[in-house]
Amino acid sequence: MTTPDTRPDNGRDAGFDCLAALLRARAGLELARSKTYLVESRLGPLARAHGCVTVSAFLESLARDGIGDALAADLVEAMLNNETFFFRDIQPFDLLRQRILPQLRAARAASRRIRIWSAAASTGQEPYSVAMLFAEDRASWEGWTIDIVGTDISRRAVARARSGLYSQFEVQRGLSIHRLMAHFEKTGEHWALSPDIRAMVRFQPLNLLGPWSLGAPFDIILCRNVLMYLAHDCKQDVLARIHRHLNPDGRLILGAAETVLGVTNAFVPDWQNRGLYLPAPVPQTPAFARAV
Numbered sequence: 001m002t003t004p005d006t007r008p009d010n011g012r013d014a015g016f017d018c019l020a021a022l023l024r025a026r027a028g029l030e031l032a033r034s035k036t037y038l039v040e041s042r043l044g045p046l047a048r049a050h051g052c053v054t055v056s057a058f059l060e061s062l063a064r065d066g067i068g069d070a071l072a073a074d075l076v077e078a079m080l081n082n083e084t085f086f087f088r089d090i091q092p093f094d095l096l097r098q099r100i101l102p103q104l105r106a107a108r109a110a111s112r113r114i115r116i117w118s119a120a121a122s123t124g125q126e127p128y129s130v131a132m133l134f135a136e137d138r139a140s141w142e143g144w145t146i147d148i149v150g151t152d153i154s155r156r157a158v159a160r161a162r163s164g165l166y167s168q169f170e171v172q173r174g175l176s177i178h179r180l181m182a183h184f185e186k187t188g189e190h191w192a193l194s195p196d197i198r199a200m201v202r203f204q205p206l207n208l209l210g211p212w213s214l215g216a217p218f219d220i221i222l223c224r225n226v227l228m229y230l231a232h233d234c235k236q237d238v239l240a241r242i243h244r245h246l247n248p249d250g251r252l253i254l255g256a257a258e259t260v261l262g263v264t265n266a267f268v269p270d271w272q273n274r275g276l277y278l279p280a281p282v283p284q285t286p287a288f289a290r291a292v
Helices: 010-027 033-049 055-065 069-079 091-107 125-135 155-163 168-172 177-183 195-199 232-244 287-291
Strands: 113-118 145-152 184-187 190-193 201-205 218-223 246-254 267-269 276-279
Touching (some): 010 055, 010 069, 033 055, 091 125, 125 177, 125 195, 125 201, 168 190, 177 184, 232 246
Parallel strands (some): 113 145
Antiparallel strands (some): 184 190, 267 276
């Protein structure tokens, strides 16, 4: 009879547990046993780089030899889902163009400044898509300061976003021919984003579980298709901190498959627009209670 300590998969299972614990601690990501196919597909190159013929052997080495800081960073990078494309799920961008930005333009007429944060921006397509909306309505925003910040836990993704260079496949996803011709220039095998669009967005690495150094509160925060991968308590923490970084009349935009219901009372949904949330008012302590 094979005991738990000597069964053939014991080392691999222990390595999987090490990986899952690392992802949970470093990025708040939940890695269920049912996701072994993701581990196999995403860790293959890293396994071979470390001299392991199979991912199973690599996992065993994690349990046996431990995980240093450099390898930990590589493991997190490898397991991240960097799926994105320009104007992804077009509805939020239509909502921005038709409703949210005109409302903010009226509300911010005195300061003539708007701040937007694209959290989990990956390789930059989302914040650059937002920048294009402003560029395509340039006359309405003449004299305004438009501050768009894109952040991501992946330093590699941030570096790519800053480059403004995209492949033929990447520009074909979500961009019309009109927008491609208006905002890009063909450079060798890549398409280079125009300098004026690139200048509207600044990128920085940021782990949503770590400290945030983002400056003044934002008017719009896009945090799409990232909360779905986080553990429940991490979702609660991130949403609470987003609430503190969003102006009282600001807007939070989540992915179509995401919700704050059952997670936090810090936001209330706009029932007419899926994925759009408004900050809930902060409860005020009664004066008599403050005096006690």
